[in-house]
């Protein structure tokens with residue numbers, strides 16, 4: 001279960017209300033203004049899933065797909081003290097733990113063949129016991145002339161996750177998954193349609209990072225060898241629903257070598273659909289990561305449809321918590337807003353969003369509208385560019401810093417979960 005929802009969680013059945021939309025294409029795939037349409041007919045906002053079943057239920061449980069074992073213990077799951085204990089238990093001297101950590105976090109390797117400062121038998125024994133293979137690359141797709149690489153990973157139990165590495169002129173960014181599938185059931189998201197399989201372990205998250213960092217260091221992407229500078233928890237899963245493993249992985253990312261990769265916390269973004277108790281807890285961690293709140297609608301009526309967890313924590317509660325994060329950490333919060341054609345891209349919604357943000361002060365937030373990366377077989381699609389421009393202009397007119405995010409890799413099933421969905 002989610003370990004940060006304070007009370008027994010009230011039944012989180014997503015709202016099933018309907019909203020009127022203008023009539024259009026047959027088969028219920030009509031689109032139109034939610035506000036201006038004369039009530040032609042009521043159509044569920046939530047689309048019929050590809051498998052023809054009912055709406056995907058909101059779920060915090062990690063046991064939705066039958067019994068899944070825990071991933072084998074990995075060196076990265078252990079604290080520095082536990083690593084020492086582990087190597088001693090294996091009959092080795094304590095200093096071997098530091099050597100292993102240096103290889104992993106500084107040299108970005110878990111390959112015994114590369115650990116030539118350790119005797120052959122020692123490294124074989126330690127690597128065999130402490131570095132199980134957790135991720136196997138099943139598919140790799142590239143886009144943007146090789147500057148974007150998306151990898152589908154198979155985990156030890158057959159669960160599937162994805163990560164996407166993107167190289168820009170002045171930075172490199174890795175988007176990692178924190179769960180296999182996702183229990184948040186956002187209807188426009190391929191991962192949300194998979195449901196939740198299980199939480200990833202700390203090492204399963206960090207292994208995505210090490211693999212990408214090694215690939216960059218080896219010069220696999222055009223432009224020569226590079227360091228991984230930025231990381232976003234925006235792949236499969238709701239990061240704050242797997243709080244403990246995500247925070248442990250953040251600690252590994254920011255710890256200086258040899259105990260971690262030495263990344264800047266400011267260059268790490270943790271996204272959430274608005275699990276308010278977890279957001280408040282994150283604010284108290286003392287690690288100034290960037291918080292990104294996936295809002296997608298400023299009004300509860302629509303947001304409860306687009307982001308079902310809104311039925312538990314409302315727009316205002318999520319925004320209050322986001323503002324609190326800024327006050328506690330001093331870090332400006334990002335509001336993510338997937339612009340979905342004729343669904344949430346109305347100018348009045350931009351005005352409402354601007355009003356709600358300004359009601360909580362100035363200078364604490366910026367908004368990233370994101371043209372939706374459509375999921376195959378879905379009614380959800382990106383807003384028209386002209387509509388997007390109006391939406392952005394309205395927000396800016398309220399004095400809200402607003403930057404449209406680029407959508408890297410849209411020609412390689414860039415929306416999270418699409419590769420995994422194809423394999424289901």
Ligand code: SF4
Pocket residue numbers: 182183184185186189190191192193235236237238273416
């Ligand atoms: S949008 Fe994010 S939180 Fe919602 S279902 Fe997809 S992965 Fe989960």
